[in-house]
Amino acid sequence: MKTTTITPNVTQLTRFRFVNAFLVREEDGFTLLDTTMRAADALIEAADGAGGSIRRIALTHGHGDHVGSLDALKERLGDEVEVLMPELDARIHAGEQVVEGKLPGSWPKLETKPDRLLQAGDRVGSLEVVASPGHTPGHVSFLDTRDRTLLAGDVFTTYGSAAVTNHFYWRFPFAAMATWDKAEDLESARALRALEPAILLVGHGPPLRDPASAMDAAIAQG
Ligand SMILES: [Zn+2]
Numbered sequence: 347m348k349t350t351t352i353t354p355n356v357t358q359l360t361r362f363r364f365v366n367a368f369l370v371r372e373e374d375g376f377t378l379l380d381t382t383m384r385a386a387d388a389l390i391e392a393a394d395g396a397g398g399s400i401r402r403i404a405l406t407h408g409h410g411d412h413v414g415s416l417d418a419l420k421e422r423l424g425d426e427v428e429v430l431m432p433e434l435d436a437r438i439h440a441g442e443q444v445v446e447g448k449l450p451g452s453w454p455k456l457e458t459k460p461d462r463l464l465q466a467g468d469r470v471g472s473l474e475v476v477a478s479p480g481h482t483p484g485h486v487s488f489l490d491t492r493d494r495t496l497l498a499g500d501v502f503t504t505y506g507s508a509a510v511t512n513h514f515y516w517r518f519p520f521a522a523m524a525t526w527d528k529a530e531d532l533e534s535a536r537a538l539r540a541l542e543p544a545i546l547l548v549g550h551g552p553p554l555r556d557p558a559s560a561m562d563a564a565i566a567q568g
Contacts, residue, residue, distance in 0.1 A: 347388040349395070352545060352553050355472070356495055359392050361385050364518075365411045366549055368497055369393055370490065372471040375401040379473075379488060379497055380549060383414025386422055402428045404470050406499030407482040408435035409524060410452035412549060420458040430470060431460035434484030445483050451524030473497070478538055480531025481511050481524070487538055496543035496557075500524070501534050504551030508560040510535040510568035518550055532568045539565060 348360040357369040361382035367389060368379040375398040378389060393400045400423060405413055408431070420429065437444050439456050464470070464486055466477035473488040481500045488497040502508050505517040512528035512535070515521075525531050539561040546557035554560055 347385060347392055349392055350553070352547065353490075353493055353495055355490065355492060356497075356547070357392070357396055358547060358553060359389065361388070364550055366547070366551075368547060369396055369398075369400075370471065370473060370488075370497075371396075371398065372401070375399045377402040377404055377471050377473065378419075379404050380406055380412040380499070381415035381419060383411055384418075385415045386418035389415060389419065390422060400427055402430060402470065404430040404464070404473070404488065405432065405435070406487065406497070406549065407432060407485040408439050408453060409482065409500070410454040412499070413439075413456060414454065417457045428462065429458055429460045430462045430464050432482075432484035432486045433463040433465055434479070435482050436460050436463055436484070438483065445526070449482070449526055451482065451526070476538065476541065478534035480527045480529070480534045481521070482526055485534070487534075489541055489543070494542065494544040495547065496538060496541060496545065497547045498538055498543075500549045501531060501538055502546065502548050502551075502561070502564060504546065504548050504554050504560075508546065508554060508557060508564040510564050512568050521550055532565065535561070535565050535568060
């Protein structure tokens with residue numbers, strides 16, 4: 347697992363060179379944002395290495411490459427960890443049909459039930475939950491209110507430059523292939539841009555500092 351310090355409060359953890367999770371520092375330890383896949387031990391070690399333990403696991407959406415270590419983490423950390431999932435994606439995982447038709451992307455079976463369902467405007471420590479549906483019905487992003495670092499899940503990728511996941515992008519086609527509603531995804535990209543983030547962090551790709559113009563270009567392309 348590759349570890350990259352982004353800000354004094356945020357560390358990016360990269361698994362298999364293509365999927366990111368993040369440790370967000372709070373007074374009581376870390377919020378782990380997304381879990382990559384088959385990485386429970388490595389994620390716990392990374393938190394130890396960064397000097398804290400994982401207190402909460404917050405998910406941007408329900409796709410397998412983001413929730414893929416959740417059950418193993420829950421098994422290791424037990425009731426000490428709180429699990430937070432966007433409401434609609436949690437209902438999809440619970441087997442409810444929340445939208446018409448088949449959902450693209452991988453939705454692996456999860457044993458872990460969330461302790462808290464996330465809605466726009468909720469707070470998770472220093473993070474504010476921002477609605478960003480489209481890639482999945484319930485997709486949310488998280489804004490670090492301390493310094494406007496934006497954790498945008500799969501609304502954008504940042505290989506080469508920023509791209510919105512509403513259209514095929516040759517550098518990383520998988521994200522767009524898994525996107526449920528392309529028009530809504532683009533609307534969410536606009537909403538995230540309007541937050542004036544200082545740093546853009548995503549599920550797939552490197553951190554992007556001062557991302558305004560790159561996000562504008564991505565939205566124009568999208
Ligand atoms: Zn995804």
